[in-house]
Amino acid sequence: xxxxxYCIKTETLAGFAKALGHPARIAIxxxxxxxxxxxxxxxxxxxxxxxxxxxxxxxxxxxAGLIQxxxxxxxVRYCINxxxxxxxxxxxxxxxxxxxxxxxxxxxx
Amino acid sequence: xxxxxYCIKTETLAGFAKALGHPARIAIxxxxxxxxxxxxxxxxxxxxxxxxxxxxxxxxxxxAGLIQxxxxxxxVRYCINxxxxxxxxxxxxxxxxxxxxxxxxxxxx
DNA sequence: TTAATTAATCGTTAAAACACGAACAATATT
DNA sequence: AATATTGTTCGTGTTTTAACGATTAATTAA
Numbered sequence: 001x002x003x004x005x006y007c008i009k010t011e012t013l014a015g016f017a018k019a020l021g022h023p024a025r026i027a028i029x030x031x032x033x034x035x036x037x038x039x040x041x042x043x044x045x046x047x048x049x050x051x052x053x054x055x056x057x058x059x060x061x062x063x064a065g066l067i068q069x070x071x072x073x074x075x076v077r078y079c080i081n082x083x084x085x086x087x088x089x090x091x092x093x094x095x096x097x098x099x100x101x102x103x104x105x106x107x108x109x
Numbered sequence: 110x111x112x113x114x115y116c117i118k119t120e121t122l123a124g125f126a127k128a129l130g131h132p133a134r135i136a137i138x139x140x141x142x143x144x145x146x147x148x149x150x151x152x153x154x155x156x157x158x159x160x161x162x163x164x165x166x167x168x169x170x171x172x173a174g175l176i177q178x179x180x181x182x183x184x185v186r187y188c189i190n191x192x193x194x195x196x197x198x199x200x201x202x203x204x205x206x207x208x209x210x211x212x213x214x215x216x217x218x
Numbered sequence: 219t220t221a222a223t224t225a226a227t228c229g230t231t232a233a234a235a236c237a238c239g240a241a242c243a244a245t246a247t248t
Numbered sequence: 249a250a251t252a253t254t255g256t257t258c259g260t261g262t263t264t265t266a267a268c269g270a271t272t273a274a275t276t277a278a
Binding site for chain 3: 131133158159160161162165166169180182183
């Protein structure tokens, strides 16, 4: 079992960041955000990589909770998981809104 | 030379996300944000990993442009690169503020 | 029943990430 | 000159990621 070395929020935020840490996965999220239809085939067409690789990236995003898939045989419809999308958004928002130390003269440069 | 398969903003955003995609690196950023003093040793003390590994993570963050280091022999002072911090913040902000398609009944569930 | 469509999974390969101890470099101190 | 302090780099091993073609599974259509 994976023991936690860091606090849960840190782990969670890093998990979301990792999931978004590849251009293909960013592209997928952007595509899903603006599409009403979001079949696997449409996503694949949009990307310059093989089907198997697209499937892998979709799995990674699903694993991270950022998207979800629904079988509509013989197709599969994907879409953003709004609940986690919002949670991730919040974690990042908190992260970026950290106040930076203002003692510049004591820090670099 | 690495050819671009995706648009530059997508690549850049993914790059920042990737750099933040490990709990140790999130922890480092949080620590740097709230510290005035930010020597390597202080960062190392804060983390449950070996010196060499801390150094690796710092390199990754520096490579991504999120931090910068300054030698102050025999110590090294690290701090957040404010310019890129702000740029990353903006890219993420744009990303999260994408409008999601509202035709729920046509999307999953 | 057979063939076509769609997408996941399998098997593989190559590269990168992660982690560590040991060795090293650069300066300060004794 | 010898020693101590600090942090990087080296060498190594393990794990994960990324990519692909081929195979498979599930349903629909012919």
